[in-house]
């Protein structure tokens with residue numbers, strides 16, 4: 001089986017993604033591709049993941 005299709009790797013989860021259809025973000029002039037919005041969000045703002053978790057835990061003070 002030939003795989004001549006260009007593929008890219010999701011830097012968050014390591015999954016192989018198709019650059020033609022995958023969502024992407026640029027950083028330092030490089031383009032990164034992601035399997036889904038969850039990985040994109042983690043890439044863009046890892047802090048917000050922690051904060052939202054903390055927030056959910058202490059919602060009722």
Ligand SMILES: [Zn+2]
Pocket residue numbers: 010012013014015034035036039
């Ligand atoms: Zn992913």
